[in-house]
Amino acid sequence: MQGPAAHAGTASSSEATEDARAGLRAPADGVPEKPGARGQRLSIVWRNVVLMSLLHLAAAYSLLLIPKAQPLTLLWAYFCFLLTALGVTAGAHRLWSHRSYKAKLPLRIFLATANSMAFQNDIFEWARDHRAHHKYSETDADPHNARRGFFFSHIGWLLVRKHPDVIEKGKKLDVSDLLADPVVRFQRKYYKTSVVLMCFVLPTLVPWYIWGESLWNSYFLASILRYTISLNGTWLVNSAAHMYGNRPYDKHISPRQNPLVALGAIGEGFHNYHHTFPFDYSASEFGLNFNPTTWFIDAMCLLGLATDRKQATKTMIEARKAKTGDGSA
Template sequence: MSTSQLLRSPAKKPLSLSQPLQESIGSHKQSSDEPKVIYVWQNIFAFLLLHSSIIYGAFKLFTNPPWLTMAFATLVGHMSALGVTAGAHRLWSHRAYKAKLPLRIFLAALQTTAGQNNIFEWCRDHRVHHKFCETDADPYNANRGFFFAHMGWLCVKKHPDVINKGQSVDCSDLLKDPVVRFQRSYFMPLAILCCLIIPSIIPIIFWSETYLNAFLIAGLARYCISLHLTWLINSVAHLWGNRPYDITIGARENRYVIYVSIGEGFHNYHHTFPSDYSASELGMEWNLTTRFINVMYYIGQAYDLKSTPTRLIKDRIKRTGCLK
């Protein structure tokens, strides 16, 4: 068998046919008494400051673009995204595959560079999102509108249902991983170092970039854009697109999100079969994260890759899907 054939066909561990199906939207009723919205002003001001870097980046792009620094920022953005998609999402949140210690450390470092909270809290919120999807207990409930699902949920205090019902979600497995525990204990200094300082210093040292360009473009602007590309999954992929696997849930397949999120936009499939390591029926098509996991499998760092049997997918499409 050729190397290219191997990269297309890793051995995968089928999901159990007895695995519970994704809970439908109607499984949890919305609260009748809406609590008062409490704004988190420190987050709001931080976002305003962060987005100002985009204005500077756009100005430089149309005047005197620092192409090498922009290319470096793009590379760092894609690398850190793998820490979220292959790491916090598919490995730690859904246990869709297992990883040896070197790979877990590598993914934790990339996830820290992404600056999207520590692994434990990221996974806790994501598991709550799946269990109580699009109810008041969903941290980024799309029924509260595009802006709330996109980034507004980070600008206000959590709905009481998120906290109360979220306590029923077991996350004890995460704390058994020493990598997760270490990152959680030292997340703030690690995030400042990995997310802002190192990406800003490298352009200054290696190609004499100006301090302002390095910090605002490779540091802040790259971070801001990376956040928005992740947030698109919570907002756009829950509002626009088709639902070929389960029409009873809000998650959708959105081609544009697929492109910019390195494979996370097959969202109707993912919410229907959350433990599939590929998060897609189409395997590696437009799915850089799946390709990365496959490479890690072949070099012995990833194992026990879970996939959904074709028969189970077809049966589910017949029962709850809509191919229109």
């Protein structure tokens, strides 16, 4: 069984090589390359515009149903939100994108199932795009380049065709480790079916079948509202956490420390730290504080379902603060 997280240590040289191969290392000088093709005309995907507009209108309507719903239905919706979030944070992000810890087969199956509930593209696409985001952060090869504004980095990037640089440089990333995982391949093969079942059918049927909630309330609260909130929680990491907050670890990059985003994204708002030390399984130097995802990973380690947590040492963190930090706490 893996020892305490504090003893997990830093990434070894071989692990650092793996991180570089996966496109997780920042430029040597810490300064993002200048974006190109700034005048490129956006090609709007109107289908996505319509679908996202309808989804958010339905979520707004869902708020009116909250007083009419049974308390158990609201608790179930929140439970589904937590599962959804873990499928992204502990799964697609910290495990498959950054390989910051190792997970045994039962845990990988659970996280892939929760990830299908999240409905944010399959694990392979999510991890590939996230690796591009780190390697080419805030350039035109970054899928949700924050230099193109809050709206673009939050949701706009999903409403337009990808910049050619995203496609071109994304193809050069080594994603062989993702394709080597049978869980990732299975989820990708049956993604549409798994999304229908996990994101919409299961959340709707449980309250109706077990405690007699109406299908209408169940669908709009446990599926539509929960899904919309979880989407925006993830998107705030791309937008708000790249624009608002301090930069105690590296003032030369845009990602910020944003505790409010950390609350909404169950631990993913300490973004200046994460972009400085992307291999750290906790995505923060504060351990369990504001970080339910870290609680979950630590619990899985205690159960023997996760191992090999990577973590930056205190010495490494303090040295980086002194060298490139903005002097804030």
